[in-house]
Every structure is written in structure tokens, then in C-alpha cells.
Amino acid sequence: MTTKRLDLTIPADSDLPPGIARCPGPSTKDVIARDGVAPPSTLLDASYRFLGDADIPYARYTSQAFYDREIERMWSRTWQWACREEHIPKVGDYVVYDVGPYSALVIRTDPATIRAFVNSCPHRGMQFCDAATHGSGKQFLRCPFHGMSWHLDGSLREIPCRWDFPHVDEATFRLTELPIGTWNGFVFVNFDRDAPPLDAHLEVLPAHFAEWQLQDRYVSLHMAKVLPGNWKMVIEGFLEAYHVLATHPEGLRTAGDANAQYDIYGRHVTRFLHTIGYPSPHLPKQPTEAELFAYLGHDPATLPDGASAREQHAALMRKRLSTEMDVDLSNVSTTQMLDSIEYHLFPNACFFPGINIPLVYRFRPIDVDHCLHEILWLKPVPKHGPRPKPADVIQLGIDDSYKTVPAFVATGLAHVLDQDTENFHRQRAGIKASFKTGQTLGNYQEARIRRFHATLDEYLG
Numbered sequence: 001m002t003t004k005r006l007d008l009t010i011p012a013d014s015d016l017p018p019g020i021a022r023c024p025g026p027s028t029k030d031v032i033a034r035d036g037v038a039p040p041s042t043l044l045d046a047s048y049r050f051l052g053d054a055d056i057p058y059a060r061y062t063s064q065a066f067y068d069r070e071i072e073r074m075w076s077r078t079w080q081w082a083c084r085e086e087h088i089p090k091v092g093d094y095v096v097y098d099v100g101p102y103s104a105l106v107i108r109t110d111p112a113t114i115r116a117f118v119n120s121c122p123h124r125g126m127q128f129c130d131a132a133t134h135g136s137g138k139q140f141l142r143c144p145f146h147g148m149s150w151h152l153d154g155s156l157r158e159i160p161c162r163w164d165f166p167h168v169d170e171a172t173f174r175l176t177e178l179p180i181g182t183w184n185g186f187v188f189v190n191f192d193r194d195a196p197p198l199d200a201h202l203e204v205l206p207a208h209f210a211e212w213q214l215q216d217r218y219v220s221l222h223m224a225k226v227l228p229g230n231w232k233m234v235i236e237g238f239l240e241a242y243h244v245l246a247t248h249p250e251g252l253r254t255a256g257d258a259n260a261q262y263d264i265y266g267r268h269v270t271r272f273l274h275t276i277g278y279p280s281p282h283l284p285k286q287p288t289e290a291e292l293f294a295y296l297g298h299d300p301a302t303l304p305d306g307a308s309a310r311e312q313h314a315a316l317m318r319k320r321l322s323t324e325m326d327v328d329l330s331n332v333s334t335t336q337m338l339d340s341i342e343y344h345l346f347p348n349a350c351f352f353p354g355i356n357i358p359l360v361y362r363f364r365p366i367d368v369d370h371c372l373h374e375i376l377w378l379k380p381v382p383k384h385g386p387r388p389k390p391a392d393v394i395q396l397g398i399d400d401s402y403k404t405v406p407a408f409v410a411t412g413l414a415h416v417l418d419q420d421t422e423n424f425h426r427q428r429a430g431i432k433a434s435f436k437t438g439q440t441l442g443n444y445q446e447a448r449i450r451r452f453h454a455t456l457d458e459y460l461g
């Protein structure tokens with residue numbers, strides 16, 4: 001590794017076509033291609049297209065009319081993951097999934113079947129179960145208002161005082177069933193009964209995640225926090241590493257940021273890859289391997305001669321986590337062990353297949369100015385003993401620090417997420433105060449945000 005300072009400036013009058021400029025120095029691809037335990041080919045793949053450079057109007061984040069249109073035209077007809085299969089392992093287990101006014105009751109109806117029903121009684125509209133609740137042991141669905149009930153397959157079971165409803169046809173007085181699909185341990189629902197199949201929505205995800213079996217993970221931590229911002233503004237804060245320089249500067253010594261890779265696949269899936277265990281190109285002086293090894297928390301004297309700090313760090317982590325988690329990580333690629341690998345699935349989910357960063361995010365709007373951000377930590381299922389039960393949800397209010405959750409502090413990310421939350425307060429206020437009409441995005445590092453808005457427009461169109 002050199003010690004010279006990189007020149008990160010590209011002249012403003014560069015002749016390069018827009019979107020082609022990249023951070024000087026080694027790219028993420030250069031770094032992971034040299035890893036001792038090689039990455040899967042999908043991580044050496046790149047997929048970027050220039051999608052324009054017009055400002056993204058701020059009204060998209062502040063207008064009630066725009067928000068209402070999203071509810072009516074997008075949330076009503078896009079695939080969203082509602083729960084994990086592990087949340088409903090037994091017949092009669094259920095989860096209520098809500099977004100905006102829509103509510104689905106997702107229930108296991110036999111050992112191999114999961115169904116979703118509109119959470120509204122066909123009689124007079126009562127919700128069968130309260131929003132955001134879950135439970136078990138349902139043999140049938142009984143409405144708490146007048147006691148009508150339905151079998152788990154959605155067919156009518158009983159109407160009290162049946163004599164008063166001669167006009168009700170049992171064949172049609174069924175629960176309204178919604179399309180569902182499963183992928184990698186996640187149960188997806190769509191509020192559009194004519195929705196195209198989930199597979200079409202997932203685009204490259206099944207192929208890329210063939211290497212990473214998230215159904216063999218379990219939810220070891222689950223937090224839900226109200227965040228101060230429009231749901232899109234908040235998601236966007238997690239789609240780029242450009243902000244690491246100013247927001248998380250303490251991470252620069254061990255995180256690739258300006259040289260992160262951004263990929264756009266189809267309409268629904270985008271990705272970033274940024275290295276952890278490799279220094280930022282922004283550092284005034286690139287560290288030696290021994291210095292980097294020390295930054296990664298090790299005694300530099302223990303780095304074998306000629307060894308790569310990144311590789312040695314990954315090797316030590318493989319050994320430690322294999323024991324701690326009772327799994328075999330010996331063949332896991334260095335990049336999957338260390339790096340921040342994030343796939344965004346439109347509209348509201350991010351999946352990180354990494355081992356050290358095994359996150360899943362889900363974002364849902366609360367109102368124009370607030371959203372709910374859920375963070376799940378997905379650990380590999382141990383080789384021995386029963387499958388651990390998924391963690392209960394820890395609710396965090398808008399002013400609660402992530403540092404109040406010891407298990408999240410232990411991941412090292414609580415401080416980072418608190419820093420992101422501070423940004424959201426300020427950005428929400430700044431957007432409203434702006435005399436400018438929209439935000440100006442970088443062509444490459446913020447390209448995923450542009451794709452996200454283009455796809456949203458297709459739904460709203």
C-alpha cells in the first residue's frame with residue numbers, strides 16, 4: 001500500500017461523458033478481486049447507467065398531495081416484505097402488516113402454506129387484528145365485532161343469526177385474499193390482487209443471493225424506530241456512502257467510501273459495495289498495512305510479514321465468529337465477511353448478505369414528515385441445537401438513541417445510526433427552508449437515488 005496522497009479532484013471541465021468519472025485509486029472491484037478468499041462472480045459484476053442529472057424536486061418530500069398519490073398508486077400495488085417465515089412457523093401463527101391505510105393479515109394456514117387476507121371483516125369492515133400485532137394458535141378467524149368467522153382458507157365458517165342473512169352467498173362471502181410470495185425466508189405481500197408475480201419484482205436478487213441463503217439466518221435483533229423525515233429522504237441516507245466523509249469521519253481509516261461501487265439492476269434492485277478493512281481514498285496519507293491492522297483493532301506486531309491487514313483481519317474474524325456463532329465460515333469470501341454489501345429492493349427494503357454486517361432494513365411512511373425504520377440483524381442459524389426464535393421488536397421513539405439497545409451497541413453501529421438520525425432532523429428542516437427547488441445528485445455515488453425516483457414515477461405515472 002502506498003503512502004502518497006491521492007488526488008481526488010476531477011476537473012470540473014473534464015471531457016468525460018457524465019457518470020463516467022470515478023474516484024482515482026483502487027476501486028472496490030480492484031480491492032475485492034485481490035482478496036485471498038475470492039468473492040462470488042456477482043460481486044465482481046458492475047451495472048451502471050447514467051440516468052440524467054436534473055434536480056430531484058423537494059416537493060416530492062414535502063407535499064401532502066404527492067404523499068397521497070404514493071399511497072394510492074404505489075403502496076397499493078408493489079411487493080413488500082411483511083414478515084419472515086420464522087415469525088409464523090406453526091399453523092395459525094399470524095402477523096399483521098400495515099402500510100398507509102392498507103392492512104394484511106399474513107397467516108400460516110397449513111404447514112406448507114402461508115396466505116394473506118385483507119384485515120377487514122366482510123360484514124362491516126372491522127379489523128380482525130390490531131395493526132402491527134402478531135399472535136398464534138388461530139384455528140379460524142373470528143371477527144371481534146359480531147362474531148362472524150372464516151376458515152383459514154378464507155371460506156365462510158359461521159354467521160351468528162344466519163336466518164337474518166338469506167342474501168349472503170357463502171361461495172362469495174369469503175375473506176379477500178392477497179397475493180403473497182416468499183424469497184430467502186421473507187414473506188412478501190402485494191395489495192394489488194392483479195400484481196405480477198414476486199419473481200418478476202425481484203429481478204437479479206434470486207441469482208445473486210443463491211450464494212447467500214438468508215432463509216438459514218434468524219432474526220437475532222429487531223428494532224423499529226420512528227425517524228424524522230419523509231420515507232424517501234430517509235431511505236436515501238442509506239443508499240450512498242458519499243456521506244461517510246462528513247457524517248461518519250471516524251470510519252475513514254477503515255472504510256472505502258469515495259471508491260465504493262454502485263450498481264443499478266432493472267427497475268427495482270440497486271446495490272452498493274463498500275469495503276470495510278480498507279482505507280478511505282480521502283485519507284491524507286494512505287496507511288501502511290501495519291497501521292491499517294492497528295486501526296482494525298489488532299496488535300500490529302502480530303501481522304505476519306508481507307500479510308495484508310484486510311485479509312488477516314478477515315481470517316481472524318472467520319475464526320472468532322465461527323466459534324461464537326457455531327457455524328462454519330471457513331469458505332466465506334473476504335468481502336462477505338467484512339464489507340458493507342447492500343441491495344435495495346424497491347420500494348422499501350435493503351438486504352445486506354454480509355456476515356459482519358448482516359442487516360435488513362424496512363422503511364414505511366407514517367406521514368409526510370415521519371417514517372418507521374426497522375433494522376433486523378440476521379445471524380446464521382447455529383449448527384447445533386434448535387433454531388433460535390426470532391427476536392421481539394424493540395420500539396424506539398423519535399428521540400431515543402440506538403445506544404439504548406445494548407445488543408446494537410455491541411455491533412458497533414449504534415453510534416453510526418445516531419449520526420444518521422441527526423442528519424435526518426437537519427435535512428428535513430433544511431429542505432423546507434431551501435430557496436432551491438430540489439436536490440442536486442452526484443452522477444455516480446448518488447445514482448441509486450435517481451433510479452429510486454424514476455421507478456417511483458413509473459408507479460405514479
Ligand code: FES
Nearest residue numbers: 121123124143146
Ligand atoms: S363487522 Fe365483523 S362480524 Fe360484524
Ligand SMILES: [Fe+2]
Nearest residue numbers: 237247416420
Ligand atoms: Fe450513514
